[in-house]
Amino acid sequence: METNKEIISDLKGLVNIVNDGKEGYESASEATDSKELKAVFLKYAAQRAAYAIELKNHLAQHGGNSDNEEGGVLGALHRTWIDIKQAFSSREDTAILEAIETGENAALEKYDKVLEDDDAHADHIALLQRQRTGILEALKEIETYHQRLLR
Structure with missing residues (x-):
């Protein structure tokens, strides 16, 4: 039971x-003027929505549920950080990409702990494992875009 x-x-x-x-990818898609980055961000926002559905299905199999459609407290902090960085950097794509990298690294750490x-x-x-790989x-891909912008 435990x-x-x-x-x-x-x-x-x-x-x-x-x-x-x-949520972070959706916010980033609204903040960038780059059509290319906007498409990438929306692709990953959709991917994460699908991941949430898959996880909720497994949660239900174990007798749990999650009505969470938004991020948790830490997610709110990440989104706030994205908003702060955008305000100071005049919506610079490099700052947005850095914030996304931070969020993705946090997600990988969470998956690693569970795995x-x-x-x-x-x-x-x-x-x-499949979701972690994704x-x-x-x-x-985000790091590649970031490096390209730094050149």
Whole structure:
């Protein structure tokens, strides 16, 4: 029973972090004037929305639920940080990309922590690994755009 509570807690935490990512990408898409970046940001916002649905399905299988459609408290801090950086940098894409990198690294850390307990998460380990890979690929793409802008 204790393990199931931990599974539910872990999955809820992941729902929060992917919703944070969705919100962050949506905010970034509104803040950039670059059509290319806007498309990338909206692609990843949609990806995170899909991840949240998948996680909520597994959460339900374990008797939990999450009505969270937005990020958690930490996500609000990340979004606030994006807003602050935008205000100081006149909506510079490099600042937006830096903030997204911070959020993506936080998401990877959260996934890594959950994946450490692979026995508890055995029935959805493949899902978690696939989602983590997707976040890592997004981070790499964001870093590529960031490096391109710094040149």
